[in-house]
Amino acid sequence: MSLERLPIIFRTEDLCAYYEDFMAIKHINIKIPQKQVTALMGPSGCGKTTFIRCLNRLHELTPGARITGSIYLRDQNILQLDPIVVRRRVGMVFQRPNPFPTMTIYENVLAGYKLLGIRLPRNEADEIAEWALRKAALWEEVKDILHRRGTFLSGGQQQRLCIARALAVKPEVLLMDEPTSALDPKSSLQIENLIVELKETVTIVIVTHNMPQAGRISDFTAFFYLGELVEFGPTAELFTNPKDPRTEEYLTGKFS
Amino acid sequence: MKFNLAGQFYDDIFRKISTVMALLIIGLVIGIFITLVIESWPSIKAFGLRFIWTTTWDPVSREFGALPFLVGTLLTSFLALIIATPFALAGAIFLGEIAPPRLANPISFIMELLAGIPSVIYGLWALFYLVPIVRWLEIKFGAPPFGLGMFTASLVLAIMILPYALSVARDVIKLVPQDIKEAAYGLGATRWETILHVIVPYARSGIFAGIVLALGRALGETMAVTMVIGNRSAMPHSIWDLGNTMASVIANEFTEATEDVHLAALVEIGLLLFVITVIVNLIARLIIIRLKVK
Numbered sequence: 001m002s003l004e005r006l007p008i009i010f011r012t013e014d015l016c017a018y019y020e021d022f023m024a025i026k027h028i029n030i031k032i033p034q035k036q037v038t039a040l041m042g043p044s045g046c047g048k049t050t051f052i053r054c055l056n057r058l059h060e061l062t063p064g065a066r067i068t069g070s071i072y073l074r075d076q077n078i079l080q081l082d083p084i085v086v087r088r089r090v091g092m093v094f095q096r097p098n099p100f101p102t103m104t105i106y107e108n109v110l111a112g113y114k115l116l117g118i119r120l121p122r123n124e125a126d127e128i129a130e131w132a133l134r135k136a137a138l139w140e141e142v143k144d145i146l147h148r149r150g151t152f153l154s155g156g157q158q159q160r161l162c163i164a165r166a167l168a169v170k171p172e173v174l175l176m177d178e179p180t181s182a183l184d185p186k187s188s189l190q191i192e193n194l195i196v197e198l199k200e201t202v203t204i205v206i207v208t209h210n211m212p213q214a215g216r217i218s219d220f221t222a223f224f225y226l227g228e229l230v231e232f233g234p235t236a237e238l239f240t241n242p243k244d245p246r247t248e249e250y251l252t253g254k255f256s
Numbered sequence: 257m258k259f260n261l262a263g264q265f266y267d268d269i270f271r272k273i274s275t276v277m278a279l280l281i282i283g284l285v286i287g288i289f290i291t292l293v294i295e296s297w298p299s300i301k302a303f304g305l306r307f308i309w310t311t312t313w314d315p316v317s318r319e320f321g322a323l324p325f326l327v328g329t330l331l332t333s334f335l336a337l338i339i340a341t342p343f344a345l346a347g348a349i350f351l352g353e354i355a356p357p358r359l360a361n362p363i364s365f366i367m368e369l370l371a372g373i374p375s376v377i378y379g380l381w382a383l384f385y386l387v388p389i390v391r392w393l394e395i396k397f398g399a400p401p402f403g404l405g406m407f408t409a410s411l412v413l414a415i416m417i418l419p420y421a422l423s424v425a426r427d428v429i430k431l432v433p434q435d436i437k438e439a440a441y442g443l444g445a446t447r448w449e450t451i452l453h454v455i456v457p458y459a460r461s462g463i464f465a466g467i468v469l470a471l472g473r474a475l476g477e478t479m480a481v482t483m484v485i486g487n488r489s490a491m492p493h494s495i496w497d498l499g500n501t502m503a504s505v506i507a508n509e510f511t512e513a514t515e516d517v518h519l520a521a522l523v524e525i526g527l528l529l530f531v532i533t534v535i536v537n538l539i540a541r542l543i544i545i546r547l548k549v550k
Contacts, residue, residue: 098435
């Protein structure tokens with residue numbers, strides 16, 4: 001699988017992100033292929049989370065944060081779009097499961113519509129909720145308790161609920177920021193399997209510092225170090241034959 | 257070993273002192289209740305339950321009914337609450353979520369100063385500034401232009417309780433976890449949509465607790481209310497009427513009451529106010545528990 005032949009959904013040009021005067025990511029140029037799983041790897045503080053938060057412009061919510069360069073989503077520079085529109089097209093799943101504690105499971109799945117004041121007809125709402133929950137492999141577990149609070153579920157179920165919530169608004173890209181780091185091994189595995197299935201539906205960009213996980217689920221891997229994009233390529237290639245010595249050192253556990 | 261023993265000894269002393277202190281609080285509440293019952297006994301014996309629902313308050317003919325004051329207290333307090341709540345909510349959202357710390361911190365500080373101003377000063381200020389405004393309003397609405405009265409008292413109360421409701425609500429809004437706000441922003445919600453659908457519902461129990469704290473203060477507030485309510489001991493017919501609250505009638509008449517039964521009637525009003533405050537707080541506790549986000 002070569003990068004050149006795949007359609008590209010995200011392209012950044014000379015992307016830099018700052019917190020006040022600190023430059024967290026430096027001059028990133030990357031092309032992220034459509035309907036593939038792209039993993040962002042690197043030691044803590046390497047800028048991978050900052051990078052992913054630029055892609056839906058969540059980075060700007062932090063006081064003092066700013067972005068320079070450009071990010072193209074299907075040839076539209078999202079830095080010139082309304083962030084609200086960008087975030088509808090680019091969904092996000094966070095490190096810790098964060099269902100809305102005041103809402104039921106059903107309401108959580110449809111929260112993307114409720115928050116934006118979109119009223120769906122009852123049957124359409126039911127359809128979307130079931131579709132999203134099935135996609136998130138949660139439907140069978142919750143179909144009889146849709147009207148209980150989302151926080152009543154286990155951690156792994158809550159995270160799948162958050163995935164369903166993100167999918168329900170039919171985004172083009174799903175960003176995942178270490179989605180399994182707060183979960184037990186069994187729940188992590190379920191989410192991993194889910195990610196592989198989901199790439200039929202949506203492009204996935206996932207931050208992970210779990211190397212075997214990146215190896216299992218991703219088609220492409222980007223290695224970040226000290227705010228720079230060191231290396232990017234097909235996962236199998238990057239893992240077996242890294243071109244940069246820093247990538248090799250990271251993969252062999254010389255630093256973490 | 258010796259050190260350890262000494263530690264245990266002080267530990268023991270400390271535990272005993274704190275237990276006594278805690279029990280003292282309960283004793284104090286019970287003591288106040290018993291004193292009120294004893295002192296108001298002549299009135300309780302003379303009027304029975306009739307005291308609560310009759311409207312004549314006539315020290316000359318020794319006929320005492322507390323309903324006008326009950327109504328006065330509840331009316332002014334709830335009106336004050338209705339006036340203050342929107343401001344408290346808006347202010348709390350601004351200070352807790354919208355304003356940068358550079359702006360929120362000095363405003364919060366000044367607001368806490370506001371809570372510390374003595375009640376009598378609010379009363380004076382209201383006499384000079386609120387009374388003329390209310391008089392103007394009364395002329396507009398075709399009510400007798402007293403300037404003083406139930407509505408003026410409600411306005412003063414609203415201003416006085418605002419800092420309490422606001423600061424509690426601000427604190428709970430600040431405690432809303434960042435990750436559920438980010439979840440909302442991540443779904444494309446605007447700041448307003450996030451506040452409306454995520455932050456306020458999450459903080460609702462705390463916001464309500466602040467309002468109840470404010471209500472507790474409004475029910476018992478005496479000085480400022482006594483100065484502007486008009487001190488008329490008859491059933492009020494509209495919010496523009498002169499009136500009295502339970503607290504204001506006690507403050508106003510206590511030094512002048514020479515008859516034993518008059519004095520006892522005033523103490524019984526105090527007893528009623530005590531009971532109402534306890535009931536309001538109990539109901540509020542139950543509601544807060546029900547509203548709590550689990």
